Amino acid sequence: MSSLGVLCFNHCSPVNIFCFEMPDNCPLCGTLLDVSPCQSPPFRIPSPFANGITKPYSVVVKPTEGTFLQHYERNSNLHVGITSSKGAVYNYDEYGLHKVKDKHSWKQSVIIPLLDNRYDDELMELWDECLQNYAVTNEWDPDKYNEETHNCYDFVIGFLNNVQYNELIGKDPPYLTRKQFCTEFIIPHTTKAARYIDLYRKVQQETFLVKEESYC
Ligand SMILES: [Zn+2]
Known part of the structure; x- marks a missing residue:
């Protein structure tokens, strides 16, 4: 388990790469990231x-x-x-x-x-x-x-x-009411958390997750 959470970056294409730690080489093109910088700087997705x-x-x-x-x-x-x-x-x-x-x-x-x-x-x-x-x-x-x-x-x-x-x-x-508490307080927050959990577990399984669409 990573305590720091999920990183996101682009290198040689607009495709997003999600991971826990920055690799030495781009998982898409194989270039050393020290030599060829990312198109957009890596950022950590805020944890819910x-x-x-x-x-x-x-x-x-x-x-x-x-x-x-x-x-x-x-x-x-x-x-x-x-x-x-x-x-x-x-x-x-x-x-x-x-x-x-x-x-x-x-x-x-x-x-x-x-x-x-x-x-x-x-x-x-x-x-x-x-x-x-x-x-x-x-x-x-x-x-x-x-x-x-x-x-x-x-x-x-x-x-x-x-x-x-x-x-x-x-x-x-x-x-x-209990219904209002669940629909207006709990569910919007747990739905957001569930999206992050899905992403986190996929990154955990695959080390590098490559996706067209952004997380946000
Ligand atoms: Zn690349």
């Missing part, structure tokens, strides 16, 4: 993943089992959490409520930012207090957990409704 603990005021998403790059398939179950102003990931599962600060658990997350200064400075200031108060109620005890009706999604959606998130950002209806 980040460590959840580095992203405050966000919904964070990861596969319930394994990681996006190695294990995710389109029908995989996802686990979601919400971050404090300092990046602690609050999340709920069959073992109850967790407040996660370690570097590894949410290392490869899709990040959905929720707040910035445009909306509400006041909520930013109150965020941690609201989150902590919301999380400590017995609603999130392990014995209340239900895979279908009271899970990690309910925890996150419940919090967003608790702080009247939809109203704050001027969305309709004022009360966020």
Whole structure:
């Protein structure tokens, strides 16, 4: 696995070459790249993943089992959490409520930012207090957990409704539903991530992937 992500460059033709590390020779024409420079300089395709603990005021998403790059398939179950102003990931599962600060658990997350200064400075200031108060109620005890009706999604959606998130950002209806949360928050981000995962895995299989069309 490459931790740096996918590189893209063109050499002797407009065709894009994707790889993890720059080769010595062009995979298309065989010329030494030191001798004959690329038509366009190599760049790294931005990864759709980040460590959840580095992203405050966000919904964070990861596969319930394994990681996006190695294990995710389109029908995989996802686990979601919400971050404090300092990046602690609050999340709920069959073992109850967790407040996660370690570097590894949410290392490869899709990040959905929720707040910035445009909306509400006041909520930013109150965020941690609201989150902590919301999380400590017995609603999130392990014995209340239900895979279908009271899970990690309910925890996150419940919090967003608790702080009247939809109203704050001027969305309709004022009360966020599970369907709206999935179609407007989760799916656009996981669809983008899935495109990157496809490309990443193809490069992993073939070392050099040659494609007419660009990634973006
Ligand atoms: Zn070439």
